[in-house]
Amino acid sequence: MKYLIANWKAQMTLMDIMNWTSAFTKDVKGNNQLLQHLQDKKLQIIICPPYPFLMTINEELNDLPNVLSGAQTVSSKEEGKYTGEVTARALSSISKYALIGHSERRQHFHETDIDIKEQILLSKKALIEPILCVRGTHDNVYPEATLIAYEPSDAIGTGNNAEVADVLKMKADLKLQSHVQFLYGASVDLPNMKGYLETGEIAGLLVGTASLDPSRFHQIATHMI
Numbered sequence: 001m002k003y004l005i006a007n008w009k010a011q012m013t014l015m016d017i018m019n020w021t022s023a024f025t026k027d028v029k030g031n032n033q034l035l036q037h038l039q040d041k042k043l044q045i046i047i048c049p050p051y052p053f054l055m056t057i058n059e060e061l062n063d064l065p066n067v068l069s070g071a072q073t074v075s076s077k078e079e080g081k082y083t084g085e086v087t088a089r090a091l092s093s094i095s096k097y098a099l100i101g102h103s104e105r106r107q108h109f110h111e112t113d114i115d116i117k118e119q120i121l122l123s124k125k126a127l128i129e130p131i132l133c134v135r136g137t138h139d140n141v142y143p144e145a146t147l148i149a150y151e152p153s154d155a156i157g158t159g160n161n162a163e164v165a166d167v168l169k170m171k172a173d174l175k176l177q178s179h180v181q182f183l184y185g186a187s188v189d190l191p192n193m194k195g196y197l198e199t200g201e202i203a204g205l206l207v208g209t210a211s212l213d214p215s216r217f218h219q220i221a222t223h224m225i
């Protein structure tokens with residue numbers, strides 16, 4: 001199974017999301033080949049909206065097979081008096097995936113390796129699949145995380161995606177266990193995505209900017225099959 005993940009960051013309102021989901025649903029429903037792939041679980045699409053809209057994604061995309069919501073982060077606290085936090089246990093009734101350790105969380109919100117390890121362990125305990133984002137070999141990988149997304153921070157949001165050869169070298173340098181699925185993200189778009197997939201070494205793509213437009217994201221999904 002391949003993974004296609006949309007990371008909307010803090011860039012969508014409820015109105016934007018209603019428009020996005022109706023356009024995307026229409027596109028996917030008119031694409032029998034893509035629908036079949038989703039139905040056969042050859043492709044998993046995970047949409048990561050801002051927290052308040054996880055349920056909206058569940059409801060609005062309920063008709064599409066194998067399209068699920070995911071959180072953009074989760075608390076490193078298990079439970080308690082932590083104003084503003086969303087625990088993995090609370091999230092688990094809504095979403096089955098969570099991005100963990102995205103470079104923007106590490107940079108702007110000072111998430112440390114200790115936080116990230118807790119987030120992974122608490123996610124697993126709550127039966128949420130963590131998608132661990134790493135910027136390179138200086139970021140820890142943990143055996144509990146079986147989805148690892150390599151996202152070189154200097155390539156995120158720039159339009160300058162990383163060279164396929166460099167991504168493959170990073171995969172080798174990370175020395176991942178054989179059951180771990182390796183994903184790539186950072187300026188992924190229609191013109192460059194094939195290069196990653198053709199290697200047969202990259203199990204999926206994490207898409208930020210290019211996922212904000214539903215028809216572009218639909219085209220990207222179409223090229224995953």
Ligand code: PGA
Binds near residue numbers: 208
């Ligand atoms: P980008 O974002 O596709 O805009 O580079 C990717 C990400 O940050 O996950």
